[in-house]
Amino acid sequence: xxxxxxxxxxxxxxxxxxxxxxxxxxxxxxxxxxxxxxxxxxxxxxxxxxxxxxxxxxxxxxxxxxxxxxxxxxxxxxxxxxxxxxxxxxxxxxxxxxxxxxxxxxxxx
Amino acid sequence: xxxxxxxxxxxxxxxxxxxxxxxxxxxxxxxxxxxxxxxxxxxxxxxxxxxxxxxxxxxxxxxxxxxxxxxxxxxxxxxxxxxxxxxxxxxxxxxxxxxxxxxxxxxxxxxxxxxx
Numbered sequence: 001x002x003x004x005x006x007x008x009x010x011x012x013x014x015x016x017x018x019x020x021x022x023x024x025x026x027x028x029x030x031x032x033x034x035x036x037x038x039x040x041x042x043x044x045x046x047x048x049x050x051x052x053x054x055x056x057x058x059x060x061x062x063x064x065x066x067x068x069x070x071x072x073x074x075x076x077x078x079x080x081x082x083x084x085x086x087x088x089x090x091x092x093x094x095x096x097x098x099x100x101x102x103x104x105x106x107x108x109x
Numbered sequence: 110x111x112x113x114x115x116x117x118x119x120x121x122x123x124x125x126x127x128x129x130x131x132x133x134x135x136x137x138x139x140x141x142x143x144x145x146x147x148x149x150x151x152x153x154x155x156x157x158x159x160x161x162x163x164x165x166x167x168x169x170x171x172x173x174x175x176x177x178x179x180x181x182x183x184x185x186x187x188x189x190x191x192x193x194x195x196x197x198x199x200x201x202x203x204x205x206x207x208x209x210x211x212x213x214x215x216x217x218x219x220x221x222x223x224x225x
Binding site (some may be wrong): 008043045091097 | 159
């Protein structure tokens with residue numbers, strides 16, 4: 001398999017910060033993507049990392065360490081609408097994505 | 110219509126039926142993908158087409174047969190499916206099939222398939 005691991009579920013409070021971790025093997029690695037998927041909807045692109053470091057996009061940031069095979073998605077100032085599944089995906093070869101099982105985030109008031 | 114559309118959104122079929130799923134992208138992309146999403150399992154890549162040519166078949170059983178008549182349309186023909194094939198089938202598209210840049214895949218809403 002692709003050995004992509006992420007926590008199954010997380011809960012966080014509105015207004016808080018949450019970090020969702022993802023670990024994956026790095027052989028043949030060509031970038032790491034994060035997608036958001038609300039129940040019954042299409043996954044939507046959030047962020048992409050191919051080099052080590054932090055990519056920031058508004059309330060969302062994503063970090064990658066290739067040597068450790070480790071990434072995280074950081075969500076700040078959580079809102080109720082952020083309740084969704086967050087999918088980590090490893091790209092290999094050309095443009096093939098291999099996904100983790102996703103982390104279901106529940107934001108509570 | 111914008112983005113990636115899929116029809117039907119829901120489909121119930123018997124094991125002896127033949128049906129087809131349709132995907133259309135309005136983004137001017139040249140690569141299209143089929144994925145399967147089963148409960149509590151990762152999104153699984155099934156097929157990839159780049160400029161109408163199939164470039165990837167991820168060991169998918171022959172009861173699933175893809176067709177890509179042009180860069181905007183992708184079909185998945187289904188026949189003699191099994192109950193374990195019940196899942197959400199997602200289509201995606203991207204600029205093309207190269208990985209040298211952020212070649213984001215944009216997903217359609219999926220077809221929820223139930224095989225009885």
